[in-house]
Amino acid sequence: MPKVTTQQLRKRTQASAANAAVKPQTIGASYDKTQPRRGTTTKGDSADGSRHFGPMFNKSLGQHILINPLVSQGIVDKAGLKQTDTVLEVGPGTGNLTIKILEQAKKVVACEADARLAAELTKRVQGGPFQHKLEILHGDVMKRDLPFFDVCISNTPYQISSPLTFKLIFHRPIFRCAVLMFQREFALRLVARPGDSLYGRLSVNSQLYAKVTHIMKVGKNNFKPPPNVESSVIKIEPLNPPPPVDFEEWDGLVRIAFSRKHKTLAANFKTTATLQMLDQNYRTFCTANDMMVEDGFQIKAAVLDVLTQLGYGEARASKMDVHDFLKLLAAFNDARIHFC
Numbered sequence: 001m002p003k004v005t006t007q008q009l010r011k012r013t014q015a016s017a018a019n020a021a022v023k024p025q026t027i028g029a030s031y032d033k034t035q036p037r038r039g040t041t042t043k044g045d046s047a048d049g050s051r052h053f054g055p056m057f058n059k060s061l062g063q064h065i066l067i068n069p070l071v072s073q074g075i076v077d078k079a080g081l082k083q084t085d086t087v088l089e090v091g092p093g094t095g096n097l098t099i100k101i102l103e104q105a106k107k108v109v110a111c112e113a114d115a116r117l118a119a120e121l122t123k124r125v126q127g128g129p130f131q132h133k134l135e136i137l138h139g140d141v142m143k144r145d146l147p148f149f150d151v152c153i154s155n156t157p158y159q160i161s162s163p164l165t166f167k168l169i170f171h172r173p174i175f176r177c178a179v180l181m182f183q184r185e186f187a188l189r190l191v192a193r194p195g196d197s198l199y200g201r202l203s204v205n206s207q208l209y210a211k212v213t214h215i216m217k218v219g220k221n222n223f224k225p226p227p228n229v230e231s232s233v234i235k236i237e238p239l240n241p242p243p244p245v246d247f248e249e250w251d252g253l254v255r256i257a258f259s260r261k262h263k264t265l266a267a268n269f270k271t272t273a274t275l276q277m278l279d280q281n282y283r284t285f286c287t288a289n290d291m292m293v294e295d296g297f298q299i300k301a302a303v304l305d306v307l308t309q310l311g312y313g314e315a316r317a318s319k320m321d322v323h324d325f326l327k328l329l330a331a332f333n334d335a336r337i338h339f340c
Helices: 006-022 069-079 096-102 115-125 158-169 184-191 201-209 247-257 265-269 272-288 299-310 322-334
Strands: 086-090 107-112 134-138 151-155 177-183 210-218 231-238
Touching (some): 069 096, 069 177, 096 107, 107 115, 184 231
Parallel strands (some): 086 151, 151 177
Antiparallel strands (some): 210 231
């Protein structure tokens, strides 16, 4: 066996070092620091996974996309859609719920504030069997007149929950129903009944014009990105015909009654600010209708007289239903006492 000299060993060592300098990196050996490591996020992605397929979701617009197909189907089923229905969808997002609606309705008018998501939805149905059934309105639903529709379905951006609810309730012509996703607490306030802890002005005002029922609870993990709160789906069925009530009058009464909902009505109506407002309204009404204000008229006595005659002096708003408030408003108006 030939002997290996020191000079030969030196040459072999130098050759190995040169080969190592040009040898390609193997997987896992190291990483380029200009590229993201696995599990890290880059600009345009978010740590909570809010970048789904398509554009990054904007939490400031309340964008939490419903990703559970069973929940989507449940919402559509509860709407009781017909093949002749035109459906208004508020906040369609990437179209997970929209596709379910398109399968059963004649037409869907989808109102989307985010141009990126509107483009995603357009792309999703383009060239397919539903393309001719979908109309997309780009813009803020609260700043535009609503089109004709039979049913409204919405995974509602939570910051417009209250204004959207009443925009729908006052919409004419009256639609058949609305099935809406809301933050759990807001939904429970809508459906609350007298005696419930969440029963209040929102409950009474919505139930004056519609039958409101709780449909289902929806956990936060059914959305991407997940919201910070739990959700619920409610169904609104407007009363047809609606009650012949001046809403500003009604809301003025209810506002006073629920200013301290666990206090008696007599206590709420005897506050100085309330009595001053009612006295001014009384005198304005009499002047406008060529009526004389009686000598020695006292608004406090007139208010308490109405409450006493109806037996509501010791009643509390938290225990009164819509019919109680309707009776009370009619009695006050008959006594020329108005709330707006």
